[in-house]
Amino acid sequence: MIEDRNDELATLHALGLLEGDELARFEKALAGDPALRKHVEELRTAAASLAHLAPAAHPPQALKDRILATVGRKRPAEPVRGRVLPFPNLIPWAVAACLAVSALWSGRLYLGQRSENALIREQQKLADLELRGVRDRMEAVQIVRQRELDDAERRLTDAGRRNSDSLREMAGLQKQVAEARLKFADACVRADDAEQQIAQLAHKLKDEGDLAQFKIATLASMLGNSPQAVAVAVWNPMKQQGMLKVSKLAMPASDKDYELWAIDPQYASPVCCGLVSMDPSTGEAHVIFTAHRPINGVAKFAISLENKGGMPEPHGPIVMLSE
Amino acid sequence: MTPAGETQSPEERGAEDARLLRRIAGGEQAAMAELYERFSRPLYSTALHILKDASEAQDIVHDVFVALWEKASVFAVERGSAFSWAVTLTRNRSIDRLRSRRRRSELLEQSTPSDLGYIETASGADPDDPVAQREHARLVREAVAKLPREQQDALQLAFFGGLTQQEIAQRLSEPLGTVKARIRRGLGKLREILSDRV
Numbered sequence: 224m225i226e227d228r229n230d231e232l233a234t235l236h237a238l239g240l241l242e243g244d245e246l247a248r249f250e251k252a253l254a255g256d257p258a259l260r261k262h263v264e265e266l267r268t269a270a271a272s273l274a275h276l277a278p279a280a281h282p283p284q285a286l287k288d289r290i291l292a293t294v295g296r297k298r299p300a301e302p303v304r305g306r307v308l309p310f311p312n313l314i315p316w317a318v319a320a321c322l323a324v325s326a327l328w329s330g331r332l333y334l335g336q337r338s339e340n341a342l343i344r345e346q347q348k349l350a351d352l353e354l355r356g357v358r359d360r361m362e363a364v365q366i367v368r369q370r371e372l373d374d375a376e377r378r379l380t381d382a383g384r385r386n387s388d389s390l391r392e393m394a395g396l397q398k399q400v401a402e403a404r405l406k407f408a409d410a411c412v413r414a415d416d417a418e419q420q421i422a423q424l425a426h427k428l429k430d431e432g433d434l435a436q437f438k439i440a441t442l443a444s445m446l447g448n449s450p451q452a453v454a455v456a457v458w459n460p461m462k463q464q465g466m467l468k469v470s471k472l473a474m475p476a477s478d479k480d481y482e483l484w485a486i487d488p489q490y491a492s493p494v495c496c497g498l499v500s501m502d503p504s505t506g507e508a509h510v511i512f513t514a515h516r517p518i519n520g521v522a523k524f525a526i527s528l529e530n531k532g533g534m535p536e537p538h539g540p541i542v543m544l545s546e
Numbered sequence: 547m548t549p550a551g552e553t554q555s556p557e558e559r560g561a562e563d564a565r566l567l568r569r570i571a572g573g574e575q576a577a578m579a580e581l582y583e584r585f586s587r588p589l590y591s592t593a594l595h596i597l598k599d600a601s602e603a604q605d606i607v608h609d610v611f612v613a614l615w616e617k618a619s620v621f622a623v624e625r626g627s628a629f630s631w632a633v634t635l636t637r638n639r640s641i642d643r644l645r646s647r648r649r650r651s652e653l654l655e656q657s658t659p660s661d662l663g664y665i666e667t668a669s670g671a672d673p674d675d676p677v678a679q680r681e682h683a684r685l686v687r688e689a690v691a692k693l694p695r696e697q698q699d700a701l702q703l704a705f706f707g708g709l710t711q712q713e714i715a716q717r718l719s720e721p722l723g724t725v726k727a728r729i730r731r732g733l734g735k736l737r738e739i740l741s742d743r744v
Contacts (some may be wrong), residue, residue, distance in 0.1 A: 234730045238704045239638060240711050264626045269737035271633035274588050275596035275683035276690060282586050286604050287579070294615040308701055316724040343606065349647060352601075473690065 225262050232381040233259060237266035239473050270517045310404060438521045440545035442469075449473040454543050456524040458485070467499060469508040472543070474501055475528055481542065485514050494518060498533050499526055552738030559679070560582075561630035565623070571618035580617060584679070586611075586628065589636045596640040596706050606643065611633045637705065644708040689739040696720075704729050 225233065233248045235241050241249055253259055442454035452472040458465040467483060475481055481501065484493035496512045528545040553700055565585065569577035572591060593603035621628060690698055696718075703714045715725040 231726055231730045240704060265737055266733055267634060268626050268630040269740055271630035272686045272740060273701060274592040274633045275682055275686040277591040282590040282593045282604060282607060285605060287582050289607050290582060291575060291579060292609045293612050295575060298573060436606045437604050
């Protein structure tokens, strides 16, 4: 009867799950317990049957050829044969057995070394596979990088071409802008000219409008000594300025001056418009005058003969008067 | 394929395997070819299921058959069947390689079966197997299917996972003692069922 603890250890041992001290202790117990060894073998057989749970897979035919080729180059280990001998003959055989055990032990060492060599070869093979994998991955990365580089160069070339096109287009646009600026400057000049013409026209129209409001008056002589004397007065009410032209009026005495007056109904007395200086050579006078007070409307113009230098209000005789 | 293998009982098959090993120990390559036909598929399937790499699985199976060739003379039928011996060699070598190449194996686990160079059948049954071998495989699968689900998972991880006891417990998120008990009960029951059937 196997104890529960040993049954558990036997199970774990059959599945190769014992390690370290636990494994060492169990193997020691196993060596001295044939029943336990048998139990482990039965469990190992049961465990081996679990191989049938693996999904079925077919090894390639080449594997069989490879195995047969390998074993064809090797000889199987010689079987150990024995027979029963009489006791006296056992002594030399015991010596031989010791030698055989020694040889077997050496053989185990040799096989162990060979296993290690095989393991190293396997590891070398795995390392080669890994190296080949790394090389393949590096090659793949290199190919990908080369493709990315080619793509980037192609994009750069396209961008350069597009840039040249853009520069050409920009030059054309700059030329168009320069032409537009010239046209704009020309248009500005023409606009200024037009503005000036409009201003001139407006001014002309204004003058023409102002002219309609001008007061033009003809002054007739009131004296017997200059019956042919005539004078014309033009008054611009906007500028509060006027012009007087006198002809054929006798020169005043040396201590006298002619003085022009404007008669505005809003004032009780005529408004002084300045002296009228006669040209003795021609007997004419051409005077630009202003009124000494603001004039709203001129009813008449009059020229009086006053003392030299004139008077603020008329005192002398009226020599000329408008109608 | 050996026609005789299709009509043998499990006991006859075990005896025939032992006879083949004796012939191999005598250097008969024909016996080796015959043993290959009997063992290669389950051994290759086991190695491939553990390693998930067809090339590595082939290397393992190659080395196992070479070891059988070299050590056939030391095989003792009273210490277990030849098939059990071959499976143990295959599993141990596969797990050794899996542990040494853990990182590589983890990467390959993410591959699909077709990437691995073989086609898995959903049930694991191979219609090309000899009838007796196929029948034995069916018995094993039925026996395992009768175990509680948690015992099945523990046994599968213990046999194919290449994990330590602690790693199995971590993977199953269970205490170590619980996992050991599940493995013990599962394998013990499997042994009983198979011995009754066989």
